[in-house]
Amino acid sequence: MLMLRDDDTLFAALLARDPSYEGFAYVGVKTTGIFCRLTCPARKPKRDNVVFFSCTDAAQGAGFRACLRCKPLDSRRPASGALDLLRDKVKAEPDRRWTTEELKALGYDPSTVRRAFQREYGMTFAQYARSQRLGHAVSRLKQGGSVLEAQLDAGYESGSGFRDAIGRLIGDAPARTTARQILTAQWLDTPIGAMLAVADDAGVHLLEFAERKALPNEIKRLREQVAPIAFGRHPMIDTLADEVRRYFAGQLAAFTVPVVQKGTAFEATVWDNLRRIPVGQTRSYGALARTLGRPDSARAVARANGANQIAIIVPCHRVIGADGSLTGYGGKLWRKQWLLEHERRMADAHRTPASAMDRDPTA
Structure with missing residues (x-):
């Protein structure tokens, strides 16, 4: 089960931009004095001009400098600058309703932003921001806020439009959400891609990579068998996020967060x-x-x-x-x-x- 580490295998992985070697192998280019991830989008060097390393320390010790494009010294996979910035802005302002003009004002092409979020989360930026906005609105309702306040916070001028959006998100009308159990969802970023976490007071109901083909059906099944789902914050997910971070940092081998699974x-x-x-x-x-x-x-x-x-x-x-x-x-x-x-x-x-x-x- 160990990865092959001979240079021919690694060079083939470099040409294929194989992500399975992320963090485990790096390539130094002799002609430039730079070392990169194997997934670096830069033009690929000739076979005779490369040397491979198992860690960044070894590459730097050999006199190579880190690539400014793929940033091999960063623990996370390189992502679009637009993705990082806009994700932080949505987190800081979950009620904000973004327009294409605002994206352009930040220097981003809306189509580039859409593709970046689609690759990482399986949804466009507009869908990502809307899910966070509606999740925040649901939290307001659960805390005793009025439907009108939640509607305006979510950026909906139409009451019927807000009710429809909430209905699609959690399968219920806004006025009834305060009386129902609701599962909380949140995206967790990892070195190998975004994961969707869903939890409640009982424990974690779902933790899957965004690219999993079965994810839509799993979400549907949770809604039907357990409870509606809305994006937001929850102490259980905070605990999960910390354990996931420590796992990927190599600091945690056994999870303690409780899990809730329905099956035979x-x-x-x-x-x-x-x-x-x-x-x-x-x-x-x-x-x-x-x-x-x-x-x-x-x-x-x-x-x-x-x-x-x-x-x-x-x-x-x-x-x-x-x-x-x-x-x-x-x-x-x-x-x-x-x-x-x-x-x-x-x-x-x-x-x-x-x-x-x-x-x-x-x-």
Whole structure:
């Protein structure tokens, strides 16, 4: 399961801009003295002009400077400047209703902004801002604010338009939201892409990468089986966000935040056993089936694995094919490979003496 690290493999990954090596491999270009991520959008150098490194310290120690375009010293993946700025502005002013003229005044082309948000969150900037605006309006209603106040805060001049928008968001009329349980949603940014988190006082109901194809159906199922969903802030998501941050920083191997999953008794047993697979290890579907005392149920285990909608915490990425192949993963195979390599290094770090870690931070 370890990533191949020979130079030919890494050069092929460089040409393909393979994101599964993010944070694990860097390329130095001898002719420029610059080192980059393998996903750098710059023109690719010739094979004879490159050298590969396992960490940024090694690249800098060899005299290479960090690329100003792909910014390999940043822990997060490089993103559009428009995405970073506008995401912060929406967070600071959740009630604001953005116009194309305002985007242009900031120096951004609206179509560029739309594509950047579509790539990262699976929705346009207008949809992203609207979801945050309506979520804030729902919070106002839950706190006892009037429908009119919430409507105006959300930027709706028409009461009927506001009611329709709230109805699409949480499946209920504004006046009735104060009496209903509502799940809270929030985007969490990670080094390998945005994740959607949904939680309430009981725990986390969903944690998925934005690109997961099944995500719309999972959201629909939550709305139908549990409660309406609105974007906003919740202490449970604050706790989750902190644990997710520490996990990706290599500081947390076991999550403590509670999870809430609805499934069959068999699915629940599979999900429970997924959480028992140690960090840095994998299991095949067949091996997991044998652990459950049902050696002929490998396919059923695979289906239950695919039905899991709390990624990373319930580590379905740790299940592989009997031949060692990665097999399917809803968050995309390159992320599965990234997560396994990240966890392998975390496990190695816990087994490595501190002095050795100081010498090689990527051990």
